[in-house]
Amino acid sequence: AQSVTQPDIHITVSEGASLELRCNYSYGATPYLFWYVQSPGQGLQLLLKYFSGDTLVQGIKGFEAEFKRSQSSFNLRKPSVHWSDAAEYFCAVGALQGGSEKLVFGKGTKLTVNP
């Protein structure tokens, strides 16, 4: 069965510091991978996605992620964090099954940004 693991429940960084959020997936075929961000009380906003091709993908708000097949990982990075980046971040894998596709999400990583 497909699964996504986000090992860090909560991460705290200082504003201006670099950030890396970890994501590991389990999926039998070539994965479609996503990072979404959720601000308190809000829906999910897509940050970036990987379907195929270049394993380093660029997203919105200065985020990037790197797909590493050998490590089954899709870690999210940002070189310099802003206070407005404080939110919860979800990694997801697109899973084909039964003639349709669903997203399987990790449990999320909550990011706190200190001034």
Place this chain on the structure above:
Amino acid sequence: DAGVTQSPTHLIKTRGQQVTLRCSPKSGHDTVSWYQQALGQGPQFIFQYYEEEERQRGNFPDRFSGHQFPNYSSELNVNALWLGDSALYLCASSLRVGISLTDTQYFGPGTRLTVL
């Protein structure tokens, strides 16, 4: 370009009642998926609708049912509510690009359901 919209924003029900949540997909999208997000958890897939049919279902009981209309909008119905159904219900829309693959799913703001 209107994104995914959901109504109502918040809802309070009591145990045993029934509820209907509504979703309008992003313009140009034909597929709607529903997710349940319990407090402190990631979203869990409920089901997906395409061409007015349920195409895939997650691990949710039959109390959860849905419908898709010809204009691609969708409803999620939950019968016999119990406390554990309290959650944020998210609707996502996408465009089918192949036999079974959809393009990126875009999410609405969600409906917060509280069951007392």
